[in-house]
Amino acid sequence: MSNTQLASVLDRVDADFDKALERLFALLRIKSISADPAFAEDCKAAAKHLAGEIEGLGFNAEVRPTAGHPAIVATAKGNTGKRPHVLFYGHYDVQPVDPLNLWHRPPFEPVVTKHADGRDIIVARGAQDDKGQLSTFVEACRAWVNVTGSLPIDLTICIEGEEEIGSKNFVPFLEANKKDLAADFAVVCDTGMWDPSTPAITTSLRGLVYEEVKITAANRDLHSGIYGGGARNPIRVLTNILGKLHDDNGRITIPGFYDGVKDLPADILAQWKGLGLTAESFLKPIGLSIPAGEKGRELIEQITSRPTCDINGIVGGYTGEGSKTVIASHASAKVSFRIVEGQDPGKIRDAFRKFVTSQLPGDCTAEFLDHSNAPAIALDWNMKPLAAARDALTDEWGKQALLIGSGASIPIVADFKRTLGLDSLLIGFGLDDDNIHSPNEKYDLKSFHKGIRSWARIIAALADVKK
Amino acid sequence: MSNTQLASVLDRVDADFDKALERLFALLRIKSISADPAFAEDCKAAAKHLAGEIEGLGFNAEVRPTAGHPAIVATAKGNTGKRPHVLFYGHYDVQPVDPLNLWHRPPFEPVVTKHADGRDIIVARGAQDDKGQLSTFVEACRAWVNVTGSLPIDLTICIEGEEEIGSKNFVPFLEANKKDLAADFAVVCDTGMWDPSTPAITTSLRGLVYEEVKITAANRDLHSGIYGGGARNPIRVLTNILGKLHDDNGRITIPGFYDGVKDLPADILAQWKGLGLTAESFLKPIGLSIPAGEKGRELIEQITSRPTCDINGIVGGYTGEGSKTVIASHASAKVSFRIVEGQDPGKIRDAFRKFVTSQLPGDCTAEFLDHSNAPAIALDWNMKPLAAARDALTDEWGKQALLIGSGASIPIVADFKRTLGLDSLLIGFGLDDDNIHSPNEKYDLKSFHKGIRSWARIIAALADVKK
Numbered sequence: 020m021s022n023t024q025l026a027s028v029l030d031r032v033d034a035d036f037d038k039a040l041e042r043l044f045a046l047l048r049i050k051s052i053s054a055d056p057a058f059a060e061d062c063k064a065a066a067k068h069l070a071g072e073i074e075g076l077g078f079n080a081e082v083r084p085t086a087g088h089p090a091i092v093a094t095a096k097g098n099t100g101k102r103p104h105v106l107f108y109g110h111y112d113v114q115p116v117d118p119l120n121l122w123h124r125p126p127f128e129p130v131v132t133k134h135a136d137g138r139d140i141i142v143a144r145g146a147q148d149d150k151g152q153l154s155t156f157v158e159a160c161r162a163w164v165n166v167t168g169s170l171p172i173d174l175t176i177c178i179e180g181e182e183e184i185g186s187k188n189f190v191p192f193l194e195a196n197k198k199d200l201a202a203d204f205a206v207v208c209d210t211g212m213w214d215p216s217t218p219a220i221t222t223s224l225r226g227l228v229y230e231e232v233k234i235t236a237a238n239r240d241l242h243s244g245i246y247g248g249g250a251r252n253p254i255r256v257l258t259n260i261l262g263k264l265h266d267d268n269g270r271i272t273i274p275g276f277y278d279g280v281k282d283l284p285a286d287i288l289a290q291w292k293g294l295g296l297t298a299e300s301f302l303k304p305i306g307l308s309i310p311a312g313e314k315g316r317e318l319i320e321q322i323t324s325r326p327t328c329d330i331n332g333i334v335g336g337y338t339g340e341g342s343k344t345v346i347a348s349h350a351s352a353k354v355s356f357r358i359v360e361g362q363d364p365g366k367i368r369d370a371f372r373k374f375v376t377s378q379l380p381g382d383c384t385a386e387f388l389d390h391s392n393a394p395a396i397a398l399d400w401n402m403k404p405l406a407a408a409r410d411a412l413t414d415e416w417g418k419q420a421l422l423i424g425s426g427a428s429i430p431i432v433a434d435f436k437r438t439l440g441l442d443s444l445l446i447g448f449g450l451d452d453d454n455i456h457s458p459n460e461k462y463d464l465k466s467f468h469k470g471i472r473s474w475a476r477i478i479a480a481l482a483d484v485k486k
Numbered sequence: 487m488s489n490t491q492l493a494s495v496l497d498r499v500d501a502d503f504d505k506a507l508e509r510l511f512a513l514l515r516i517k518s519i520s521a522d523p524a525f526a527e528d529c530k531a532a533a534k535h536l537a538g539e540i541e542g543l544g545f546n547a548e549v550r551p552t553a554g555h556p557a558i559v560a561t562a563k564g565n566t567g568k569r570p571h572v573l574f575y576g577h578y579d580v581q582p583v584d585p586l587n588l589w590h591r592p593p594f595e596p597v598v599t600k601h602a603d604g605r606d607i608i609v610a611r612g613a614q615d616d617k618g619q620l621s622t623f624v625e626a627c628r629a630w631v632n633v634t635g636s637l638p639i640d641l642t643i644c645i646e647g648e649e650e651i652g653s654k655n656f657v658p659f660l661e662a663n664k665k666d667l668a669a670d671f672a673v674v675c676d677t678g679m680w681d682p683s684t685p686a687i688t689t690s691l692r693g694l695v696y697e698e699v700k701i702t703a704a705n706r707d708l709h710s711g712i713y714g715g716g717a718r719n720p721i722r723v724l725t726n727i728l729g730k731l732h733d734d735n736g737r738i739t740i741p742g743f744y745d746g747v748k749d750l751p752a753d754i755l756a757q758w759k760g761l762g763l764t765a766e767s768f769l770k771p772i773g774l775s776i777p778a779g780e781k782g783r784e785l786i787e788q789i790t791s792r793p794t795c796d797i798n799g800i801v802g803g804y805t806g807e808g809s810k811t812v813i814a815s816h817a818s819a820k821v822s823f824r825i826v827e828g829q830d831p832g833k834i835r836d837a838f839r840k841f842v843t844s845q846l847p848g849d850c851t852a853e854f855l856d857h858s859n860a861p862a863i864a865l866d867w868n869m870k871p872l873a874a875a876r877d878a879l880t881d882e883w884g885k886q887a888l889l890i891g892s893g894a895s896i897p898i899v900a901d902f903k904r905t906l907g908l909d910s911l912l913i914g915f916g917l918d919d920d921n922i923h924s925p926n927e928k929y930d931l932k933s934f935h936k937g938i939r940s941w942a943r944i945i946a947a948l949a950d951v952k953k
Contacts, residue, residue: 318716
């Protein structure tokens, strides 16, 4: 790869940036909310629109049906079979916009505006997750094709429309389209930077066990004046059991929960400590000051390498205005566990259920619902494309790209490995304050611009990776 | 009082019963739901209708405005000032009917139908609470007036329209109408029988301290993938604190909570034990089998003479269908205490608040809302009208009337004492399975019929009480 060629591509990215922004806006205007059936046609429209854009870059791009919203499969016409073959993944669907009244502008009317601290930001639902992010890759391809007439790597692009609702129809789709999706490795643009000036590649992801538990006592709601003191109160039972999930040191008390969990290697821990993630930098913006996880662990361990348990929702009895002297017949909670390498999701689920049922007093029953059961992912730090991409990112940002763990789960990474046999390279330009899944989602203009430039460089670097 | 006169009155009750039922139905058809402003005109209509009925019995009956729904004040024209003067209290307002889909019939179209076990029952919203109950007294007056031309006692009737929403405007109304409400003692028909064949007079009522607590951590909802393990979870904090409200023996752990609580006198406890209230009889109908209160206490103590704590509602985070990996910024619960004689409601409230705040981890705040703060009531078992009424009830039902404690609160009883200086006699004919405040509210036809007969006898008995 000649350096002058890459320099021309990067110049082209800069020169074309205003138009790239216009193209992103066109995509952001499509209300492709996958969770709500009322927007099914918008999802189709987004798939069609994106396929058209990709087709224009010299791809055979098809919108293919799934059991849910359609997916795009696009194969570069210039693929040779002799160069490193990348499968790029993104998703065109977005989260619902509720609560709408908390948005400062209509969520599907994108604008560039100023953040309170002066940064230029793109505001719209999907500005980051994942329309903005996937567009950084597509725009980098455009610059390559426009300058050199083709791409320096073999490339298949696959973009789905149900990531925000669990990709349940996408896994069978991968199975059914295995042949067309064959590649050497996958590249996913759905993760974040370390901070606004430090790029990162995500090499580990926590898994997710998500359970719902419902505890039932009496066969109907009761008047607490008549039955209070005599009848079992399921909210009391639920709070009593859930209140014991952690000990005073923040450790999870479920027997066997930490089985198989390893401490970080000393060198990695030392490296992470050097990153300077502090309560001041991480917690202060959300109004907190004290790391809430296991005592004796670094904050960065608490949020990335240690398993956690959170109660994500709880409800029971009377929750309206004012008061009602009721003893509810049932109460329920949603409880999730971020799990790490070495933990088996099935065992964690069973241990949680046993923890609850073993503490149930007489007259109570517990029902469970399994919402997620995904293992943690640890990528191979020695994977060749990773080193290449890391150097390319470092060149673009003028700062060493970090290899980081993410506290979140991206189940598709496990699906790519299991279904297609592919390792994934997780690179993205999101920031912690992007408000994804929340009102006023944004993407830094700098993330979008330097994201495109980063991919332009990474594509060049990957072209040089030995097959 | 001549026995033949009373016998004639009782005969009249029986002869007139079908028409009494028709009159009750007319009252039940009026949708006097006090909680919903949409039914304000219906509340007025109910007051007017009832005042008209009472006027017809030889009263000066007025519908008087309050700051909310109006109240009725009716003074018998035959009052002499020389006979025992009774202030009768009831309420014409009813609870909302939601959830409407659980009713087997329209709630404001009363019918007499068969209970599953063969009992004849009146089904409608308000059939018992309190339109059915107050009508037993009004119909007894009617029988007396129709047979003898007047009442044997001095009587003032006061019926309010906001009992179901806390009587907040009724206490100032009592203050403002003190002179017109002067009497020797109050009679309230809003309580229950011991069982379907055993009449009862309620002589103690638990008080009610009802608190709402809201715990806040971060300044917004967080993604548990990014912040899980590092950020404080207010639902975890709430469940942890509420889960410690009771120890393993069912005792409330708030320091000082039991200060001033006395054990029942041995003779009363012995009498109560003899009543044969069992888990089988009391808990089985609601699907339970194990008394859930303090270990070592009789079930009847747990539900009447012992203070209790119930969590009446809890809510936080995501409570919809499916799952959301959110760490909520706040969570809240409604917690109520049934308190007994010797406990100070203000102290209990303060102790609860201290219990919560003393356990708050850093970064969390707690806000409290005071929904109720009413002391327990213990009536004088030696009050003269009580013995008279007890004998009258025993005569009607052929079974010794019991003096019982109620687990519920009737704040108006404390208000009558404080505002008007009156002790109250609490007599009613409700049963535990009447579904008050719930769908399919009912009143046993026998309760209505023998309730009227009971009051006819009690009125005769009270006439003989020395002033």
